[in-house]
């Protein structure tokens with residue numbers, strides 16, 4: 001009896017060895033939201049190696065591992081088309097703040113800023129053991145800075161030739177396209193025609209253009225027209241990044257922004273939008289609140305202008321206007337510090353707090369004085385509460401809008417970053433799908449997966465389909481939520497049970513795993 005039992009065990013083990021498991025992993029009983037926008041259906045997803053092997057209402061296996069998802073949503077991993085991930089990825093290669101909200105691919109090189117040349121950056125990323133996939137745009141501002149410098153003048157024809165050559169090289173090195181940050185120095189010194197010449201070079205090699213627009217406040221609509229013109233005249237897809245309407249006086253203009261996009265699309269211009277679900281933005285205090293003419297030529301030139309009483313007075317007027325009508329949201333209490341190099345204790349406090357601490361009443365003009373003092377001390381990153389919920393939801397609903405965080409990879413607990421880095425995707429699913437019902441679940445997932453994938457030319461991910469890469473997010477639609485706030489930003493999203501990158505589980509049981517299956521993804525002209 002005993003001997004035969006052992007024999008039976010050996011026989012079945014031998015049978016297993018002779019017939020290896022069909023699948024490495026089987027996700028059972030999920031609500032499958034496949035990324036296309038189609039209604040969810042109940043089913044199983046089988047994974048072999050780094051790819052999806054099968055999707056059906058019932059898959060028998062066998063499989064090395066089976067996870068019962070008990071009615072949770074199985075979706076493609078989210079693709080974040082606009083991030084500042086390179087700041088933190090080497091320090092935090094798990095990118096836990098992103099993975100824990102279902103993000104499996106982060107896109108770098110936003111706002112006109114990227115390493116130039118980009119090939120060494122890609123080589124570095126290839127070597128890095130990371131949990132997420134990463135790809136990058138080329139930054140027009142960085143290219144211009146390398147060739148023309150941080151000065152307010154037109155580029156010569158020779159310089160333009162040189163910059164076009166750098167775009168072509170960057171595209172062949174694997175960039176996704178050209179990003180611009182015409183709001184920032186030195187991008188702001190670039191005439192539209194010059195941008196179009198560089199964009200055309202990226203477009204010829206299959207790339208797209210994405211824009212941090214020149215102005216999201218009083219000149220918002222001129223800027224939308226400029227972004228559209230870059231796509232239309234440059235002959236390439238173009239995208240308004242982190243679409244927003246800044247400044248109380250401009251609220252409501254999302255109607256016109258979307259009308260211009262619809263009109264352009266109706267005449268065949270391939271223009272789309274991305275957006276994060278918060279009514280506050282984040283960038284440096286200098287970029288947001290100091291006029292570009294003060295910043296021209298770099299830090300020493302800026303400090304010299306702030307020293308000379310005439311130009312200091314003129315700068316103060318410009319800063320006061322930007323607090324009143326633009327990023328300052330009309331009140332120094334609407335400007336919050338994310339981090340200050342010269343005084344870490346300021347993180348989380350407001351410009352009104354600091355103005356009072358410096359012995360001044362928190363008026364706009366006094367705050368303008370303090371802004372100049374901040375820049376003299378070395379500068380801060382800021383958070384700017386200057387948008388309306390109505391504009392936000394109107395833009396979010398538009399079918400040409402996808403979700404992107406504009407966030408980074410913070411070191412957990414360090415400084416007071418914008419909560420979008422931890423919460424963007426979970427917030428859309430918790431607040432705008434479940435609570436406010438602004439979007440259907442399937443539409444929200446499409447905006448996070450198949451839509452950005454198609455936009456970027458990623459034909460091997462972004463949808464749940466046999467043969468595509470197994471980047472997958474599993475979450476409970478009843479409990480998914482963001483927990484990061486403007487005062488307590490270091491808080492992970494909740495509701496996700498499993499996240500897979502290239503077939504490997506990178507997050508489960510509330511913890512990041514040891515797997516680092518993230519890859520570098522390249523653009524269409526990569527040799």
Ligand SMILES: [Zn+2]
Pocket residue numbers: 110111212241242406
């Ligand atoms: Zn930006």
